[in-house]
Amino acid sequence: MDKTRKRGLFASLAINGVKNNSKLYVPYMITSIGTIAVFYILYALMMDVDSSSIGGRSYLAIILGLGTYVIVIFGVLFLLYTNSFLIGARTKEFGLYNVLGMSKIHIAKIVASEAFMTGSISMIAGLLVGILFEKLVQTIMYKIINAEQDYSFHIYWGGIWRTLVFFGAIFALLMVRSVVRVYRLNTIDLMKNDKVGEKPPKANWLIALAGIIMLAMAYYISVTTKSPLSALTLFFLAVVLVILATYLIFIAGSVTLCRVLQKNKKYYYSRKHFVSLSQMVYRMKRNGAGLATICILSTMVLVMLSSTTCMYFGKEYGLNTMYPSDVMMRVYRDLDNSPDISAEVEKDLDDFFENAAKEAGYELENKTTTKTVDDLFYWVDDIFSNDRDLWGGELNTSTNDKLWEVLFVPVSEYERLSGKQLTLKDDEFYIAVYSGKKKIPSDVMLNGEKHYKIVNNEDPDRDFYRYDSVGTDLIQMCALICNEYPDNLGANTREKFTYGLDLKDATPSEQRRFFDSIEEDCCQLLRDKNYSDDYYFVFESREENRADFYEMYGGMFFLGIVLSVMFTSALVLIIYYKQISEGYEDGSRYEIMKKVGMTGKDIRKNVNSQMKTVFYMPLIMAILHLAFAFPIIFRILTLFGLINLSVQITTAVVSAVLFGVLYTVVYNFTSNSYYKLVR
Amino acid sequence: MKILDVNNLKKTYTTRLSSNKVEALKGVTFDVNEGEYVAIMGESGSGKTTLLNIVASLDKPTAGSVFLDDEDITKIKDKELAKFRRDNLGFVFQEFNLLDTFTLEDNIFLPLVLAGESYKEMAPKIVPIAKRLGISDLLKKYPYEVSGGQKQRAAVARALITNPRLVLADEPTGALDSKSTDELLSLFEAINAMGQTILMVTHSVKAASKAKRVLFIKDGVVYHQLYKGDQTDEQMYQSISDTLTMLQTGGDR
Numbered sequence: 001m002d003k004t005r006k007r008g009l010f011a012s013l014a015i016n017g018v019k020n021n022s023k024l025y026v027p028y029m030i031t032s033i034g035t036i037a038v039f040y041i042l043y044a045l046m047m048d049v050d051s052s053s054i055g056g057r058s059y060l061a062i063i064l065g066l067g068t069y070v071i072v073i074f075g076v077l078f079l080l081y082t083n084s085f086l087i088g089a090r091t092k093e094f095g096l097y098n099v100l101g102m103s104k105i106h107i108a109k110i111v112a113s114e115a116f117m118t119g120s121i122s123m124i125a126g127l128l129v130g131i132l133f134e135k136l137v138q139t140i141m142y143k144i145i146n147a148e149q150d151y152s153f154h155i156y157w158g159g160i161w162r163t164l165v166f167f168g169a170i171f172a173l174l175m176v177r178s179v180v181r182v183y184r185l186n187t188i189d190l191m192k193n194d195k196v197g198e199k200p201p202k203a204n205w206l207i208a209l210a211g212i213i214m215l216a217m218a219y220y221i222s223v224t225t226k227s228p229l230s231a232l233t234l235f236f237l238a239v240v241l242v243i244l245a246t247y248l249i250f251i252a253g254s255v256t257l258c259r260v261l262q263k264n265k266k267y268y269y270s271r272k273h274f275v276s277l278s279q280m281v282y283r284m285k286r287n288g289a290g291l292a293t294i295c296i297l298s299t300m301v302l303v304m305l306s307s308t309t310c311m312y313f314g315k316e317y318g319l320n321t322m323y324p325s326d327v328m329m330r331v332y333r334d335l336d337n338s339p340d341i342s343a344e345v346e347k348d349l350d351d352f353f354e355n356a357a358k359e360a361g362y363e364l365e366n367k368t369t370t371k372t373v374d375d376l377f378y379w380v381d382d383i384f385s386n387d388r389d390l391w392g393g394e395l396n397t398s399t400n401d402k403l404w405e406v407l408f409v410p411v412s413e414y415e416r417l418s419g420k421q422l423t424l425k426d427d428e429f430y431i432a433v434y435s436g437k438k439k440i441p442s443d444v445m446l447n448g449e450k451h452y453k454i455v456n457n458e459d460p461d462r463d464f465y466r467y468d469s470v471g472t473d474l475i476q477m478c479a480l481i482c483n484e485y486p487d488n489l490g491a492n493t494r495e496k497f498t499y500g501l502d503l504k505d506a507t508p509s510e511q512r513r514f515f516d517s518i519e520e521d522c523c524q525l526l527r528d529k530n531y532s533d534d535y536y537f538v539f540e541s542r543e544e545n546r547a548d549f550y551e552m553y554g555g556m557f558f559l560g561i562v563l564s565v566m567f568t569s570a571l572v573l574i575i576y577y578k579q580i581s582e583g584y585e586d587g588s589r590y591e592i593m594k595k596v597g598m599t600g601k602d603i604r605k606n607v608n609s610q611m612k613t614v615f616y617m618p619l620i621m622a623i624l625h626l627a628f629a630f631p632i633i634f635r636i637l638t639l640f641g642l643i644n645l646s647v648q649i650t651t652a653v654v655s656a657v658l659f660g661v662l663y664t665v666v667y668n669f670t671s672n673s674y675y676k677l678v679r
Numbered sequence: 680m681k682i683l684d685v686n687n688l689k690k691t692y693t694t695r696l697s698s699n700k701v702e703a704l705k706g707v708t709f710d711v712n713e714g715e716y717v718a719i720m721g722e723s724g725s726g727k728t729t730l731l732n733i734v735a736s737l738d739k740p741t742a743g744s745v746f747l748d749d750e751d752i753t754k755i756k757d758k759e760l761a762k763f764r765r766d767n768l769g770f771v772f773q774e775f776n777l778l779d780t781f782t783l784e785d786n787i788f789l790p791l792v793l794a795g796e797s798y799k800e801m802a803p804k805i806v807p808i809a810k811r812l813g814i815s816d817l818l819k820k821y822p823y824e825v826s827g828g829q830k831q832r833a834a835v836a837r838a839l840i841t842n843p844r845l846v847l848a849d850e851p852t853g854a855l856d857s858k859s860t861d862e863l864l865s866l867f868e869a870i871n872a873m874g875q876t877i878l879m880v881t882h883s884v885k886a887a888s889k890a891k892r893v894l895f896i897k898d899g900v901v902y903h904q905l906y907k908g909d910q911t912d913e914q915m916y917q918s919i920s921d922t923l924t925m926l927q928t929g930g931d932r
Contacts, residue, residue: 200780200821269788269798278780592776595737596837597765597793599758 036126119171145554211248231635251288295618308560325500436476515541583677688743718890769838828859
């Protein structure tokens with residue numbers, strides 16, 4: 001009987017502990033409930049996408065699956081942080097229990113039952129919220145990826161037990177950690193905790209300088225990296241540098257700056273700066289890491305939001321670059337062994353599309369054809385070769401500024417496409433540069449055998465026909481116009497013939513339906529012609545690929561939004577906790593200052609300026625990070641074929657402004673709870 | 680010459696939860712002359728801290744007036760109060776109330792900085808005061824690095840640096856060991872000897888025995904007062920003890 005009563009006591013102490021600290025626990029629980037709900041929702045969406053029969057939405061499932069992992073990792077880090085804050089805030093209470101004669105085992109039991117309670121409530125509530133809102137979130141997601149939604153309601157048991165396993169493990173970990181912390185408590189230290197003076201933080205030039213140098217390096221990488229491929233690899237280096245630099249600067253740099261300012265007597269001993277500067281030193285020392293975390297989280301949100309939005313809104317651009325015509329037929333032939341059949345194929349396709357369109361009641365327009373040989377070339381000075389042994393046959397950061405994608409275009413094609421006249425000798429190239437900043441030599445040695453003169457090397461043509469490739473953004477690219485294709489391009493050189501058409505006044509869904517219906521017939525037609533196996537035919541319509549684009553970039557956009565919301569709420573909670581803990585500490589200080597003759601207005605002004613500096617510094621730094629990340633993100637997005645500077649600038653600015661507004665709202669809201677504590 | 684004139688001061692507290700009214704001061708009247716050193720004694724709850732807070736303009740009375748020189752401080756507008764405190768009053772507290780984020784030097788400068796003085800003006804002022812208080816070598820140290828006695832001396836320096844009309848001390852020896860207490864009390868005597876007016880609230884008979892006059896407060900009124908006159912510290916100590924005994928045993932005046 002005694003035992004049950006005791007157990008009841010622990011439970012009620014635990015309940016009271018949570019209740020009395022509701023200011024701390026309520027936001028914590030809301031966030032953990034939110035995290036769990038999002039985890040369940042993402043998992044359910046992934047299952048839903050997997051099981052749906054509409055198209056192969058594997059991209060989306062992968063993206064969502066990735067999202068669930070991010071949420072779990074985020075959950076671990078974030079719950080560890082908030083939990084340690086909660087326990088930290090309550091050590092005094094535990095110390096008191098200890099002094100009053102409660103043994104550590106008993107305190108540990110209270111802490112454990114608290115953790116158990118908050119954990120189970122969070123999981124149950126999180127799952128309920130998740131199940132309830134899954135359909136709503138699904139609707140939003142399908143709107144974004146522009147696909148048909150299945151409205152039937154499901155509960156995904158897999159999602160439920162995964163939630164229970166993952167988050168159960170996290171909460172168990174938190175429970176163990178809290179208990180360990182209780183065992184480590186030293187009651188005597190606890191009781192005099194408040195009175196122990198804190199050592200004044202010292203300026204650390206070395207660390208501050210290291211932070212600034214690292215940041216400069218990261219910014220330098222971002223600004224100077226020109227090639228998208230190196231951008232992708234260097235991006236991660238830059239991210240690591242920025243994270244480290246942010247921590248160093250916030251922890252050491254800020255203290256050093258305050259110390260330098262304090263050395264300036266005239267600046268320091270003034271009403272405006274005296275109190276705030278001296279407090280700021282301590283504040284920065286204690287909060288440097290927290291503020292750096294806020295800064296990094298903000299940067300993550302900004303970068304993620306702006307780049308996924310940019311991808312999403314840039315997808316049309318990418319789509320149009322890759323598929324300049326509504327429908328495209330590509331025919332590849334072996335240059336040496338198979339005769340040119342483009343004329344016949346063109347005629348076949350003309351007839352075929354004519355009939356098919358007439359039957360379906362559509363009109364055709366904007367027919368285009370191109371014929372080129374293209375390959376990757378290694379090009380240094382006049383060494384010009386597509387022999388892959390020379391450069392290892394790979395695109396990587398060390399070779400890619402020497403690599404060019406080169407299109408060989410017969411003069412007849414050039415004249416037809418550009419409308420200009422051109423007369424060349426057999427050993428001459430006329431060059432058109434799409435991208436790349438090389439100084440063009442006056443002659444090249446093709447594969448070590450054949451000399452060619454580049455006739456317009458001083459003034460390359462730049463607005464030759466737009467080639468249907470995103471390659472221009474990725475790699476240096478040029479067209480060489482020649483009388484005949486060179487005969488030493490190596491075996492297996494293939495010529496590509498592209499036939500493109502637009503469907504007049506057809507909506508995307510009409511296009512999709514029409515092209516889907518004729519794709520098989522079209523391929524069959526060409527196969528029936530008995531062209532030898534050396535020809536490859538590829539049929540592509542833009543609308544068919546649009547669905548993929550929507551799914552991929554829409555999925556990323558969706559995940560970007562979800563994760564941004566998660567990270568932002570984490571941010572809100574961290575800021576809130578910071579404000580509260582600051583308030584507790586500052587309250588007594590301002591009491592003294594009031595007695596010494598500081599007016600209420602002075603205090604308010606002082607608090608305001610300090611708090612603003614402290615909380616807006618991470619935001620400003622984050623926006624600076626975003627600004628400097630901009631160039632490298634731009635390069636990386638070109639990899640996806642999604643470059644459109646104006647879209648990227650708009651999305652970056654809009655994300656920054658939106659985030660700034662949200663941040664300000666959060667700041668104002670949380671600073672009220674701070675003032676209440678200071679007054 | 681009268682420097683402080685406290686007239687029929689009343690203070691009634693209404694507790695928040697019940698309608699019970701607590702009369703902390705029921706009509707306190709006394710005055711302090713320039714250059715005097717007055718101690719106020721009384722048990723916990725006698726109203727002496729309330730009195731000090733009102734004189735310090737930290738609290739408003741329910742009725743009555745407090746004149747410092749010719750100004751009724753109970754009538755000063757809230758906006759001007761901080762400036763008034765800064766210019767006219769110096770404070771010494773039981774818990775020192777030094778800011779842990781400042782060095783001792785900066786703590787002493789605080790009232791001057793708040794008053795808007797430039798560093799050039801204030802820098803010379805600290806030298807003689809620090810020397811007199813024996814903390815010249817400690818100025819660059821932080822409160823946590825020095826002893827309680829040293830902290831309290833820094834607090835005294837902070838109170839004196841503005842040349843206040845009146846120094847208010849609230850249990851200044853309450854947190855000090857006996858050696859530091861002795862040092863502080865002789866310091867008070869010394870600064871009083873130089874003409875500084877001091878009003879001190881204390882529990883300590885020893886501290887009170889150094890004052891020139893001791894006021895006893897009981898149940899919200901000035902119950903009795905003792906002048907030191909020519910008495911030695913020991914004689915004064917004895918007189919105070921007797922008075923306290925009388926107060927505690929509830930004897931009439």
